[in-house]
Amino acid sequence: MRCLVTSSRPYDQEYLNAANNGRHELIFTDVTLNAKTAFVAQGFPAVCPFVDDRLDQEALHILAKLGIELLALRSTGYNHVHIATATQLGMTVMRVREYSPYAVAEFALALMLTLNRKVHKAYNRVREGNLLLDGLLGFDMHGKTIGIIGTGKIGLALARILHGMGCRLLGYDISPNPAAQELGMLYLPLEELLQQSQIVSLHLPLLPETQHLLNAERLALLPKGAMLINTSRGGLIDTAALIGALKSRRLGAVGLDVYEEEAELYFRDHCDDIICDDTFERLLTFPNVIVTGHQSFFTREALQTIAATTIENLTDYCEGRSNHNIVST
Numbered sequence: 001m002r003c004l005v006t007s008s009r010p011y012d013q014e015y016l017n018a019a020n021n022g023r024h025e026l027i028f029t030d031v032t033l034n035a036k037t038a039f040v041a042q043g044f045p046a047v048c049p050f051v052d053d054r055l056d057q058e059a060l061h062i063l064a065k066l067g068i069e070l071l072a073l074r075s076t077g078y079n080h081v082h083i084a085t086a087t088q089l090g091m092t093v094m095r096v097r098e099y100s101p102y103a104v105a106e107f108a109l110a111l112m113l114t115l116n117r118k119v120h121k122a123y124n125r126v127r128e129g130n131l132l133l134d135g136l137l138g139f140d141m142h143g144k145t146i147g148i149i150g151t152g153k154i155g156l157a158l159a160r161i162l163h164g165m166g167c168r169l170l171g172y173d174i175s176p177n178p179a180a181q182e183l184g185m186l187y188l189p190l191e192e193l194l195q196q197s198q199i200v201s202l203h204l205p206l207l208p209e210t211q212h213l214l215n216a217e218r219l220a221l222l223p224k225g226a227m228l229i230n231t232s233r234g235g236l237i238d239t240a241a242l243i244g245a246l247k248s249r250r251l252g253a254v255g256l257d258v259y260e261e262e263a264e265l266y267f268r269d270h271c272d273d274i275i276c277d278d279t280f281e282r283l284l285t286f287p288n289v290i291v292t293g294h295q296s297f298f299t300r301e302a303l304q305t306i307a308a309t310t311i312e313n314l315t316d317y318c319e320g321r322s323n324h325n326i327v328s329t
């Protein structure tokens with residue numbers, strides 16, 4: 001099948017070509033797909049978008065007119081696609097339901113430990129010849145209460161790691177996970193989890209009902225100085241409220257791999273640009289905030305699985321087979 005792989009980077013090309021082994025005709029472009037750029041898909045029955053492509057209603061109508069039948073997403077999340085419109089236009093949407101939950105869970109842990117033990121500050125200090133420990137004081141993770149919001153594949157992988165470190169685990173999910181309960185995770189209403197957790201980590205999808213799940217009111221419930229980690233989707237947190245909670249010192253540390261307005265910003269080099277997003281720039285001024293550019297998924301194992309599943313999705317579609325990666329409304 002002829003497929004245009006959009007927002008592609010050299011690593012996408014390397015892993016997809018290896019998995020494809022000549023079965024499909026993959027054409028790679030670094031163009032980000034949206035209503036303005038959709039014309040690039042002319043002549044392709046399929047596109048393979050990433051999370052920074054914006055497939056809103058307008059973009060989908062253009063793609064449908066161009067004859068696009070299949071959206072083979074190379075991500076787990078699909079909040080960047082207006083699924084109801086795609087379905088109504090007769091397009092099939094497939095995703096990578098599962099790749100490496102360990103990649104994201106381990107990155108969430110990396111953010112927690114870096115913020116707690118201030119490894120990022122120590123790295124810079126030592127290179128400048130400053131070997132003072134003042135300001136680097138952390139805490140033992142052992143015995144701390146960690147709230148995991150969303151306890152599916154990634155939340156469970158993180159729970160297993162933290163269980164091994166001797167943490168007390170609290171969970172919030174619309175559908176509690178028995179495997180997490182076996183680890184001793186105690187499920188609580190969201191408000192109670194927030195009141196009791198020294199660290200909170202988000203692992204649920206961005207949906208209309210989870211948009212701004214953490215707003216000013218809920219952030220105010222956290223114990224003073226709590227740490228918040230978001231490796232899931234930026235829209236789960238009201239960023240203005242987050243900045244307020246940092247300024248009031250309710251939040252003592254924040255690790256963000258994702259950001260509400262990342263679509264225009266992430267996966268590009270802005271070193272010679274003026275970044276005009278003042279909210280993003282404000283986040284970077286806090287000494288207790290680490291922002292990374294949506295890299296939690298970025299391990300060799302994850303890229304291999306994303307590529308293999310994407311090729312399987314193309315093949316299944318071509319051969320008229322349904323599979324569990326089809327996204328429906």
Ligand code: NAD
Binds near residue numbers: 104149153204
């Ligand atoms: P999953 O489907 O296995 O788990 C999601 C959990 O969220 C489920 O247990 C579900 O019951 C729960 N949930 C859904 N709606 C909820 C609601 N309204 N309230 C409470 N809980 C709710 O998904 P996963 O593989 O663990 O991935 C979780 C999220 O991580 C994805 O949706 C994606 O947005 C994000 N993600 C980020 C990256 C990255 O690189 N930063 C990579 C992969 C996934």
